Amino acid sequence: FEENVPLSQWQSVETKRLKPLPEPDTEGSILKVGRFYQYRQDDRVLDVKMRYVVRTRGEVQKFIQDQLKKDKEESNTDKKNEKKLQVKEGYEPDVGHYILLSDTDRAYLSSCINPRGETTFSQDQYKHNQDIYDTEFSRIFPALLGREKWRDDRCLWTYMSMPLNGSTPEEAYKVLEAAWWDWHEWWQPNFPKL
Structure with missing residues (x-):
């Protein structure tokens, strides 16, 4: 991943590689390389974790659950202090679908940026996006020649x-x-x- 990704009206503060995650024992998404980015805007701080995901079905909800569990373990939050999440879906034309969450301390946005088409956060959205953009006529010959997979199962999971x-x-x-x-x-x- 690029070390410096510009965000308008934000100043980049820190960037570092994320530790690789172990591959799952079962068939499913593999979260490959990742990078952490931190930005500042006045007194606001924005943290962004992004991972390159292959063999995905677009199950962002599972990625979020795993990340929140990991965050909880890192902050040593016990069961009594668990925070209830508020969840809201978002959609922006020409961008796509995303999910918004908040607890008492933080707000979150998460989605998968797909190689083509809109962003998605559910398996149904991901499959629908594949049905539309992975089956375009212009992709037939590259797929037949083995230059591209007919069903592109990658995404950039952003948290x-x-x-x-x-x-x-x-x-x-x-x-x-x-x-x-x-x-x-x-x-x-x-x-x-890839």
């Missing part, structure tokens, strides 16, 4: 978060959405090759 710091989840969602649209606009044409 953005920011502290609420006294703002409401709705206010934080607006900030996350604006950053997400910039993020998508940069990555869609720069989608890494």
Whole structure:
């Protein structure tokens, strides 16, 4: 992944590689390389974790559950202090679908940037996107010649978060959405090759 990804109105603070995750024992998504990016805008901090996912079915909800569990373990949150998540779906034309979440401390946005078409967060959205964009006539010959897979099972799973710091989840969602649209606009044409 690129070390520096510009986001309008944000200053890049830190970037580092994410530790590789073990491959699953069963068939399913493999979260390959990843990178952590941190940005600052006045007193706001935006954290972005992104992983290159192969063999996916677009199950972002599972990725989020696993990430939240990992975050909880890292912060040593016990069962009594578990935070209830609020969940909201979002859609932006020419970008796609994403999911917004918040607890008492942070707001989150997550989705998969696909090689073609819209962003998705559910398996149904992912399959629908594949049905539309992976079956275009222009892809027949590259697929027959073995240059491309007919069904492209990759995505860039993005997990953005920011502290609420006294703002409401709705206010934080607006900030996350604006950053997400910039993020998508940069990555869609720069989608890494396999």
